[in-house]
Amino acid sequence: MPLQLPIRLHPDAPHLDHLTPRSAIPGGSFEVTGSLLLKDGELPEAFFGETPASFDMARPTHARIRVPSGAISSDLVLRRNGVASNVLHANVGVPMAEDLHLVSNPAIDADGNLFAMVSGPRGEKVPVSIYRIARDLQMSAFAHDLLNISALAFDPTGNSGRDLYASSRADGTIYRITPEGHVTTFSEGMGIATGIAFDRNGNLFVGDRSGTIFRINPTGEIFVFATLEPSVAFYHLCFHPDGRLLVTAPTTSSNQPIYAIDRDGNTTTFFHGLGRPQGMAFDVDANLYVAASLQGERGIIRVWPSRLGNEMHAELTVTGSDIIGLCFLDDGCCALATHTTLFHADLGIEGLPLI
Numbered sequence: 001m002p003l004q005l006p007i008r009l010h011p012d013a014p015h016l017d018h019l020t021p022r023s024a025i026p027g028g029s030f031e032v033t034g035s036l037l038l039k040d041g042e043l044p045e046a047f048f049g050e051t052p053a054s055f056d057m058a059r060p061t062h063a064r065i066r067v068p069s070g071a072i073s074s075d076l077v078l079r080r081n082g083v084a085s086n087v088l089h090a091n092v093g094v095p096m097a098e099d100l101h102l103v104s105n106p107a108i109d110a111d112g113n114l115f116a117m118v119s120g121p122r123g124e125k126v127p128v129s130i131y132r133i134a135r136d137l138q139m140s141a142f143a144h145d146l147l148n149i150s151a152l153a154f155d156p157t158g159n160s161g162r163d164l165y166a167s168s169r170a171d172g173t174i175y176r177i178t179p180e181g182h183v184t185t186f187s188e189g190m191g192i193a194t195g196i197a198f199d200r201n202g203n204l205f206v207g208d209r210s211g212t213i214f215r216i217n218p219t220g221e222i223f224v225f226a227t228l229e230p231s232v233a234f235y236h237l238c239f240h241p242d243g244r245l246l247v248t249a250p251t252t253s254s255n256q257p258i259y260a261i262d263r264d265g266n267t268t269t270f271f272h273g274l275g276r277p278q279g280m281a282f283d284v285d286a287n288l289y290v291a292a293s294l295q296g297e298r299g300i301i302r303v304w305p306s307r308l309g310n311e312m313h314a315e316l317t318v319t320g321s322d323i324i325g326l327c328f329l330d331d332g333c334c335a336l337a338t339h340t341t342l343f344h345a346d347l348g349i350e351g352l353p354l355i
Helices: none
Strands: 015-020 029-035 045-048 051-058 062-066 074-080 088-090 094-097 114-117 128-133 139-144 149-154 164-168 174-177 183-187 193-198 204-208 212-216 222-227 236-239 245-248 256-261 267-274 280-282 288-294 297-305 312-319 325-328 333-337 342-346
Touching (some): 015 074, 094 128, 139 174, 164 193, 204 236, 245 288, 256 288, 267 288, 267 297, 267 312, 280 325
Parallel strands (some): 193 236
Antiparallel strands (some): 015 029, 029 062, 045 074, 051 062, 094 342, 128 139, 149 164, 174 183, 193 204, 245 256, 256 267, 297 312
């Protein structure tokens, strides 16, 4: 077997050591550490594959490089005066569905089909309210003429996890939609109904933007579960593996909490210090992923407890300036939602099944 010799770079070439975070979508940025990234004030050229990119910031040992539109997962390289750096692989999410109007997480059914909304302007119906994206990424209309869909969730206990529920922020209605697209009204009078989530017993929880979290049992009875401060925008709901209901209520503040509500309706702060937290999801190791800003960077933030469990940590996992939600797929990948587009990203993370 021939001896593999190390590649020798030109002594004036930039050298790349490390790339963070795990992934980005176009409009997000990667942090690069290395050496000679900036030499004598001269900025190199940056490329994702053959797609040129721009710098948000550059220093000799540290740079931030913006992911351009049209970039895909590829090797990042810097070039200056005809010499190139070594390469680092950049994991970039690619569009899988466009021309949507997403205001919360997409949802995935028991067969791996993905569902995404077109919420539309307040008080206006749109021709297609919910789209279904099959595993082969074929997109088709699923539900029509529903008013201002705000959130989607599947009931894990009913019809083998294939009945989709959707909230309407315009009329406070919760709709139930069969796999064939047949729509019925499940519940009414939910105020400005926004986020929804099912627990493992089939109880549906609904966030009313005025400050009430409702619980609807499988027979349709409605109870007030908890009350929070009114939200200027939305509520996003997600269940922790230990049974607590997590809630975000985004405002314009850069130092907001994620709330945790126990089974008795008692509210505590799960984590504090995020900017405009929105959609959430868990992995199988009980790490929380939330669309939010952390220290001025927007994207998907991973939140996890210390080994002693008395302190929470947070780090940026995916960058993207317009990310509002996410949904883990069944192959280590993730669907990342902006207001108009669903991106597909291979994160190598096994999501916690919701069904």
